[in-house]
Amino acid sequence: MENFIVSARKYRPSTFDSVVGQKAITNTLKNAIRNHHLAQAYLFTGPRGVGKTTSARIFAKTINCLNIDLEKNPDMIEPCNVCESCRSFSENASFNIMELDAASNNSVDDIRRLVDQVRIPPQVGKFKVYIIDEVHMLSQAAFNAFLKTLEEPPAYVKFILATTEKHKIIPTILSRCQVYDFKRISISDIASYLAYVAEKENVVTEEAALHLIAQKADGAMRDALSIFDQLVSFSSGHVSYQSVVENLHVLDHDYFFQITDQFYNKNITSVLLILNEIIENGFDGQHFIIGLGEHLRNLLISSDPQTISLMETSAAIRDRYLENARKFSSAFLLKALDLNTQSDIHYKTSNNKRLLIEIALMQMVAMANGTFESIEKEEIPAMPIKKKIVQEIAEQAPIEKIAAPSINQGVDARAEKQMEPKTELQDKVPEPVQVLPQPVRVQKIPKGLGLGISLKTGEDTADELGNPDAYMLGKENIADEYSQEDVDQVFDNFLENIKTQPSLYATLKSNMATVKDGFVIELQVYNEAQKMALNEVLFDLVKQLRIRLNNYKLKSEIRIIENSNTTKYMSPSDRYNAMESKNPNLKKLGNNLSLELDF
Ligand SMILES: [Zn+2]
Incomplete structure (x- = not known):
């Protein structure tokens, strides 16, 4: 030579x-x-x-x-x-x-x-x-x-x-x-330069093969050319797509087309078998996730004529994408991409990496199946951050019954006004609470479901992973009938859990949850503080109601009602706090006279 x-x-x-x-x-x-x-x-x-x-x-x-x-x-x-x-x-x-x-x-x-x-x-x-x-x-x-x-x-x-x-x-x-x-060189620029070199060197190549080399080189021409040299000597002057796939140990596009075909056929078994084959061929799971992400992206951008140019593949493969893109809606592809991104994010920390990918794939098939069709956005309550503070406020009994010494009538009157019981129905649950962070909008796409897989139930795992309404997945349309008795049973059970908050417990105990029209359960409290405390536990209550009654359309509403019960428990500190909140001058007075409170 x-x-x-x-x-x-x-x-x-x-x-x-x-x-x-x-x-x-x-x-x-x-x-x-x-x-x-x-x-x-x-x-x-x-x-x-x-x-x-x-x-x-x-x-x-x-x-x-x-x-x-x-x-x-x-x-x-x-x-x-x-x-x-x-x-x-x-x-x-x-x-x-x-x-x-x-x-x-x-x-x-x-x-x-x-x-x-x-x-x-x-x-x-x-x-x-x-x-x-x-x-x-x-x-x-x-x-x-x-x-x-x-x-x-x-x-x-x-x-x-x-x-x-x-x-x-x-x-x-x-x-x-x-x-x-200097920017990374685009795949098509590298591929066409390789074609130029191949021509000069009298090497026969396939366009798809050159694109694959360019992809592998990740924007570096030097790498692309040295891979090219290697392949020319391996394949004795004929660089075919197949030879590149074999020699570079790249995940063939074909695998991903097969997988999305099986999404289309709604065939979970086949999808899992293809994944198995890929893993047995020695490919790393993350490698697969990245490849699938790219594939879904390509499908997504080839469904719009304006974005087709963003796809960096050979003409033959582009045509295949164009043809396949017709099978899926953009909404499905977006959701599948989102699921895929989630498994990418959680891959490193997952204890069972394979299961992580499998679950994501199964969810994609389920989505293609229409099981997740009604996925929409819904508000869920924010995580309780200032739970303790809110609980303390809630433990104070209703304040309107206390005869506080009024030092300043103006302030008192304003305070009185704030305390006026509200009788109109409150916004549907869950509602933003002043002291709490605003409710976060969370997509009902099964983000992170089953990521970080364990042998626990999907429900628990999902909760830990910050997708509190994962228990709703695929069930959004289930709405079994239920009676007041059914609700009472669940509610009674629930009350046992909040015995640590005597005031809220007592209030809810004496005003049981009422069944209203339109799958609404009304809950009654006496004041804003209690409402705030109830909001803290409301998510759990609604979740229990939905699961136990098998009705996922069920909602809750909180109503503030007037308290007819005058025999509320008040500790001395409660009483003082109530008075102080009614009349802030009380605190000033204490400060000015350097008084120490001794309850
Ligand atoms: Zn010169």
């Missing part, structure tokens, strides 16, 4: 126009050259293999090219590649370019050597260009030694610093450089 030159080197671009996927940057650099607006120092940042060093070299070559005559031909801002300077660049023999890899030469001495060279002007050409790769690797001392030269270099010196980690560059360096952010 003749001398093999790796494609990444052989096909390294030698002009600005041949740099792939960085048009904005190469154009800006060309303009700078055209307008003689060269900075002393540049910082090229961006992921690996996207053309930073290549662009730096082309820049160095261009500003030294002897054939560029801006007066005569202002649009010719490319190296001629034939003059003496260009040729010495191409043969790596130019004295006008110094490349330092800071990853391996990061000491003060390395930098001092470089700084010493800076003093010698170029023999041929106009500029000496110093390219420092991986500049973030320089030691602190090396940075300091470099700073002065970077600040005031001779006019014939240009610095180009390159790094993959811009955030590690100290501000003093950053502020002295013109910064260029």
Whole structure:
């Protein structure tokens, strides 16, 4: 075999126009050259293999090219590649370019050597260009030694610093450089460049194969070209989609098409078997989740003609997506994507990773089946944060019966007004409470259901994972008949749990839950404080009612009623607090006289 030159080197671009996927940057650099607006120092940042060093070299070559005559031909801002300077660049023999890899030469001495060279002007050409790769690797001392030269270099010196980690560059360096952010190269740009290389090399390729390589390279042309080289030697000159799938150990699109086909057929068994096959082929679960996410996204964007262009695949696979997208509604795809994202998020911390994926898949099938069709948004109460405070307030008996000494009539009157019992029906449950955080809107999509799988019931697991209404899943439309007796039974049971809150317990005990029309259960309390306390436990009550009565449309309403019962238990501190809340001057009085309360 003749001398093999790796494609990444052989096909390294030698002009600005041949740099792939960085048009904005190469154009800006060309303009700078055209307008003689060269900075002393540049910082090229961006992921690996996207053309930073290549662009730096082309820049160095261009500003030294002897054939560029801006007066005569202002649009010719490319190296001629034939003059003496260009040729010495191409043969790596130019004295006008110094490349330092800071990853391996990061000491003060390395930098001092470089700084010493800076003093010698170029023999041929106009500029000496110093390219420092991986500049973030320089030691602190090396940075300091470099700073002065970077600040005031001779006019014939240009610095180009390159790094993959811009955030590690100290501000003093950053502020002295013109910064260029190199982007990841798009899959289609990489694929078409690979096609160009393949043609030059007389290699037969399939478009889908090149797209797959480009995908695997994750935006880095260098990686794409070295994968390409590898595959060319593996597959003896014919790079097919199948050979790429096998050699790169990538998850074939086909698996995902099979899975969504089974979503469509509502066949849980097949979906689980396909997943099993994938896992047995040695693919990691997260790998699968990412692949499925991409697949669902592709289906979603191919259902709208305007977003099809966002899909970075070969034409054949795009057509397959177009055809398959018709089978699913956008709403389904969105929900499936959401489920998939949830399993992605919880994957690392899950104890049973496989089950996590399986449950997500089963939920997707169930959604396709229409079981989750009525998924909508609904309010649920916020998590009790200030439970203790609210409980304390609630423990105070109704205050309107207390004859508080009125020091200031105005304040008293206002307080009285606030205490007026409200008789109109309150908003349907759950309702925002002043001291509590606002109810959060939570989607009823089974977010996180079963994520972090354990052997507990789905209900419990879901609750722990912050999806309190997961018990409703798929049951939103179930509404069995029930009687007042049925409700009383559940309610009695529930009351046992709130005996620790005597005031609320007593109130609810004496005003049992009443069945109203439209699946409404009315609950009665005497004041706002009790209502707040009731709101704290309301979620559990409604949940118990819904489950025990098998009616998931059931709602609750709280009504504040007048209290006819005068024999309420009041502790001395309760009584004082009640008086103080009625008349804040009481506290002032106590403070002014430095009185200590002794209950
Ligand atoms: Zn030239």
